[in-house]
Amino acid sequence: MAKYFGFSKAPPALIALLVQGIAFVLASTLCWLLIQLGFHFYKWLPALACLLITQGICAYFLSAQFKMAHWWRYIHLVFPLAIWVALELHIPTSYFVVGFILTGALFWSVFITQVPFYPSKPEVWTAVSELLPGKKLRILEIGSGLGNFAIRIAQLRPESQVEGIEIAPLPWLISVVQAKFLTSRVRFRLGNYEKVNFSDYDLIFAYLSPAAMPELWDKALLEMNSESLLISHEFPVPGIDESQKMRFSSDQRECFVYFIGQYRPT
Numbered sequence: 415m416a417k418y419f420g421f422s423k424a425p426p427a428l429i430a431l432l433v434q435g436i437a438f439v440l441a442s443t444l445c446w447l448l449i450q451l452g453f454h455f456y457k458w459l460p461a462l463a464c465l466l467i468t469q470g471i472c473a474y475f476l477s478a479q480f481k482m483a484h485w486w487r488y489i490h491l492v493f494p495l496a497i498w499v500a501l502e503l504h505i506p507t508s509y510f511v512v513g514f515i516l517t518g519a520l521f522w523s524v525f526i527t528q529v530p531f532y533p534s535k536p537e538v539w540t541a542v543s544e545l546l547p548g549k550k551l552r553i554l555e556i557g558s559g560l561g562n563f564a565i566r567i568a569q570l571r572p573e574s575q576v577e578g579i580e581i582a583p584l585p586w587l588i589s590v591v592q593a594k595f596l597t598s599r600v601r602f603r604l605g606n607y608e609k610v611n612f613s614d615y616d617l618i619f620a621y622l623s624p625a626a627m628p629e630l631w632d633k634a635l636l637e638m639n640s641e642s643l644l645i646s647h648e649f650p651v652p653g654i655d656e657s658q659k660m661r662f663s664s665d666q667r668e669c670f671v672y673f674i675g676q677y678r679p680t
Contacts, residue, residue, distance in 0.1 A: 429480055433490060437473035441465055462501075466494035537662045538647060538669060539563050542619065543570040545660070545671070546643075550574055551616040556607035556630075557581070561589025563619065564600045578602045579610060612637035621647040628652060631672075640675030 445465050473490035539562070551574040555564045558578030568576040578600060580586040586604045593600050612618055612634060620630060631651040634644045648667040650656060657676050660669035 429482060430477070430486060430490065433473050433476045433480060433482070434469070434493070437469045437476055437490070437494075440472045441469035444468055463495070463498050466498045469494040535662070535664060536566065537664045538660075539566040540570065541660055541662065542645060542669065543567055545645075545658075546571065546574075546617065552614060553577070553617045553619070554579065554607075554610070554612075554615040555619045556610070557620060557622050558589060558602060559585045559621075561585075561592050561600065561602055563621075564589075564602070565593060565596060565598045567619075568598055568600045572599075576600045577615075579605055579607050581606050608633065612642075613639060615642065617643045617645065619645050619647070622649060624649050624652070634672070634674060635677060638674045640678055642674045644672040644674060646670045646672075 442465065445461070445468060470491045470493065473494070474487050477487045477490045542563075543566075551571065553564075553567060553571070553574055553576045555567075555576075555578045558564050558580045559582075561578055561580075564576050564578040568574070576599070578589060580589065580602065581604070583604065586602060589602045592598075593602060608629075615638075618634065618638065620626075622630065627646065627649055628651070630646075631644075631654065638644065647669050650670040651672065654672070654677070656670040657673040658671040660671060662668070
């Protein structure tokens with residue numbers, strides 16, 4: 415259904431908001447009709463609880479129609495009822511405001527890019543450093559999070575220029591503070607990697623999500639030089655055979671290495 419209304423490329427959070435809005439209208443209409451027919455909610459549950467339960471059920475089935483990921487359906491089902499529980503417990507609204515601000519600052523990238531916060535492990539950082547040729551390189555970590563990968567690579571490869579870009583404000587701020595504290599040469603930027611020209615770099619390291627991989631691959635093929643590398647941790651490019659696969663003893667997740675020149679037409 416989403417594609418018929420032009421929502422196929424909309425962020426899932428916006429689609430979820432639309433689903434809950436429609437579900438609320440449907441649930442309100444149904445409850446009003448039941449009241450007109452003489453149904454008394456208070457015999458079983460408060461009217462508000464019945465309304466929100468109905469809204470959750472409607473949202474569950476609507477999310478399926480909108481082709482949302484299956485786990486969204488359970489969020490839609492529980493979310494309205496969770497609001498009623500919070501109201502019944504009289505939780506101060508200030509707690510929700512603080513929680514919203516902190517969560518938004520940490521996971522803002524999920525709303526825009528569908529890329530949650532994924533940290534990589536030290537063994538990955540060392541393996542990537544050993545894979546690179548022994549010369550000065552321009553390295554960019556996209557979705558740099560707290561900056562651990564970029565800072566460690568800069569330590570292992572001091573001759574190279576290392577940068578990181580992160581769209582979520584709180585992880586970016588932590589990475590900047592950490593770089594200052596460790597006197598690291600890494601430059602961290604706040605922004606969307608989609609606006610960065612990949613042709614300026616010899617290595618792009620990504621730890622994103624399956625949803626981001628097709629567009630990342632298109633951008634890499636369009637902009638990166640033939641001698642450059644794209645390395646994706648855990649998530650391969652769908653439908654494309656990697657040039658090399660890196661496995662780790664302490665991390666079951668693999669790195670997928672793509673030598674860009676291998677995929678350019680001859």
